Amino acid sequence: MTKNAPIKPHSASHHNAAPLSLISADSDKKATIGLDYMTYEQLEDFGDELNVVRQRVLDDLGQKDADYIRRVIKVQRASEVLGRIGIFMPFFWPAFVAGVLFLGLSKILDNMEIGHNVMHGQYDWMNDPMIDASRFEWDNIAPSQDWKHGHNYIHHTYTNIHGMDRDIGYNMFRIDEDQPWYASHRFNLPLAFILMLVFEWGIMYHGVELDQYLQGKISKADFQGRRKRAMKKIRKQVFKDYIAWPVLGLSLVPFFGWWAPVAILGANIVANIIRNVWSFIIIFCGHFPAEVQTFAEEDAQNETRGQWYLRQLLGSANITGHKPFHVLTGNLSYQIEHHLFPDIPARRYPEVAKDVHLLVEKYGLEYNTGRLSRQMFSVIRQLGKLGHKPSDPYKIGNSPESKALRRAKREEAARRQEEARAPQLTS
Amino acid sequence: MGIIRKALASRPIASLTSPYTVDHYLEQIHPMLAAENVRARVVEVIHETGDASTVVLRPNGAWTGFKPGQHVQFGIEVEGKRRIRCFSVSTSSAARNGTFSVSVKAHPDGYVSQFLHRELTPKTLVYLSQAEGEFVLPKVVPDNLLLMSGGSGITPVMSMLRTLRDTKHRGQITFLHYARSRDDEMFTAELDELAANANVTVERIYTRAPAKGAQLKGRFVIDHLKHLGIDPTDTLTYVCGPAGLIETVRDTYEEIGAADQLRMEYFKVPSVNLDAADATGTLTFDDAKLDADNSGATILEQAEAVGLNPEFGCRMGVCNTCVVKKNHGAVRHIISNEISANTDETIKICVNVPIGDVNVAL
DSSP states (O other): OOOOOSOOOSSOTTOOOSOGGGSOSSOOOOOOTTTTTOOHHHHHHHHHHHHHHHHHHHHHOSHHHHHHHHHHHHHHHHHHHHHHHHTTOTTSHHHHHHHHHHHHHHHHHIIIIIIIHHHTTTTGGGOOGGGOTTTOOOSSSSOHHHHHIIIIIIIHHSTTBTTTOTTSGGGTOOOSTTSOBOGGGGGHHHHHHHHHHTHHHHHHHHHHTHHHHHTTSSOHHHHHHHHHHHHHHHHHHHIIIIIIHHHHGGGGHHHHOTHHHHHHHHHHHHHHHHHHHHHHHHHHHHHOSTTOOOBOHHHHTTOOHHHHHHHHHHTOOEEOOOHHHHHHTTTGGGHHHHHHOTTSOGGGHHHHHHHHHHHHHHHTOOOOEEOHHHHHHHHHHHHHHHHSOOSSGGGBTTSHHHHHHHHHHHHHHHHHHHHHHHHHHHO | OHHHHHHHTSHHHHHHHTTSOHHHHHHHHOTTOOSSOOEEEEEEEEEOSSSEEEEEEEEOTTOOOOOTTOEEEEEEEETTEEEEEEEEBOSOTTOOSSOEEEEEEOOTTOHHHHHHHHTOOTTOEEEEOOOBOSOOOOSSOOSEEEEEEEGGGHHHHHHHHHHHHHTTOOSEEEEEEEESOGGGOTTHHHHHHHHTSTTEEEEEEESSSOOTTOSOOSSOOHHHHHHTTOOGGGSEEEEEEOHHHHHHHHHHHHHTTOGGGEEEEEOOOOOOOOOTTOOOSEEEETTTTEEEEOOSSOHHHHHHHTTOOOOOSSSSSSSOTTEEEEEEEEEEETTTOOEEOOSSEEEEGGGEEEEEEEEEOO
16 A cells, blocks of 8 residues: 655655655554744744755756866865875875875765765766766775665665664664663674774675665565675775786885885775764764654654654764865765755855754754764763663563564564555555 | 776776766766767757758767668757757768758757757766667668758758768668758758759748749658659658648558658657646556556556556655656656656656657656
8 A cells, every 4th residue: 555645845746756665564654753932833834944945046057066076076086096195205204194095085085075975976066977966986995886765865865764764773773862772782882993094895885785784674686786786896995996006016115125015005094084084973973872762653744744854864973174174074074955955056055054054043943063073972981871771671672571562563563464454465 | 988988887997986986986987988978069050041050060989870861869058957848860980070950940948958049158068878679771772862851850861861861872862851841941051952962852832822834733642752753662662750740641641552651750859738637648658568548647646547657756756766768759747837848857756747759658
């Protein structure tokens, strides 16, 4: 049974526009998100007002946005070339160190302001095959196709809904009060530290969706496709950074000794770690500070556009900073604006933020923003605090109470299914 | 340059620049510098008639040339947005001056063709594809050849004619062209010149304003060929022009059993119907080789209706999971109501409805 979704335009009428899985199969009950702040009518208005903002920016896109992304790409390519040259001079340490930093910078720009945003389709309107979401591949272990599915679709549609957004704690951490606690969460902080260093591998592994496969949520063919694509990308990235470039460094051995290629290998590793640490910090600060809200599936079912917007707003956190900082974060320091309008070019988020501020004031909403240090501290404290075993047995994943609750839910679902089937059997 | 270009485009280099190609770096040095991406500079824009112009292009070294009759994808950027259209090459492939031309008639709704005619200036950078298309002369050109065109369909045929002239082809060539009037005709002077060659017969039929004393009049009928002394069954025939002309010629040739002699090229001008309520035409799923009558629903929904399972995500134009290549045709964005008719562009099928005939890579 498919019902037309209650999310109204963006889209034209008669259009089945909402994520299907968010429609409750057995209830027409309206979603309850946002009722603490406003009425259903106000939620509608709120949605309409944000739609207007979105359309205004979309109508204004043009040469300056194209010039901007091309300029960023130019800086990224230049810094990559400088970086590659720099690390080829391990005999002259200032150039070598600068090379490592340039290479790290290039990978950060590539992944954040270019890759992430281009793959959201923010620049698809340019119709340039080199800046096109469906064709773009980034300098990262994670293959773009699976990242786009997990990020653009799952994470951006079901943002912060427990059981649907796989990015809440990445199946590794307990970062929210409403996540069940398991013993592994005792190691929240040390695990987070390790993940920070190898973050690109974590993103890749997340996109393979082994857990989803083992739970029977994706098909074997789907899983094997993901694994195959991941292996292919790993081969390419590893070959480039850790084999091909260091092997070229062998040409330095007769002049400077055996350590030259090793230094080049090390430089590549460090550059990747620089990018890993940076992107990890920005991404964790975008969703995991303490005040960020999460939602239950039941509350989000049958939501309206206004409620969808509100969920994005309450489920994200911004980081304040100066302009170069925002560029280095891929403007994900404007995480809230990014989640409201994931498909408009990120350089527009500061401008959009002004409109969002007005709406936040008008409706008395919370707008989570703060310095990088504040947000980071909040995330660290959250990881530490929620790693402790909670006293409430219902918050412990494998306590008898939780197990009984899950069993009851399963039985309830089965009963509903039975009920839904019953009339068909009798008729 | 050939060896250097080959080396730059080779796999070892690609593995060093992965996930990018070497062109991603070269283009930062100079826009024309590329191992594989074809780029060109506009040398000159020649106005042929009131609404047609010839654009002379100097391509970079990645260009591998063309066969007469082929077309290129011609992309220009206006306001940050690349607009791409297919245009036929009109020059002789025997020319050795490193340039070639496309000739274009400004289409009233055609943004690119209008831009070319009115605003394109020398030195503009043009994003090209390699030459494409099967509408080409055979390796050995037979002794009897008929070239037929209507309106701006003259361009690929003109390229053939010029090439045959430049390669000193000795066989008999008949060129039969239909235009509305002499003023409306491209390459008039050159056609007059060509007609002076002993082995070339040039016959132009002006459908709206017939020339004085013209023996042939009106649209194509088999009598036109009879009058020119052509037997379609043993004359290799090329025809390019509007759908009406091609259909008539095809039907005629089929009737007399000469279909195997006929080579055709349609003009892919999208039939834009701005009346959104009007859902007409056929939606073609190119990869699956399926057709469906356009129901007016989104392309995603129509694809699902015929049993396809395209990838999709949010179904509201946000997540970008469902983007596919649209080969040609016009679509309307149901959110912005914007109509886009670019060939070879990617669209989000969840928020686009077809207008008229649309072909997508699904």
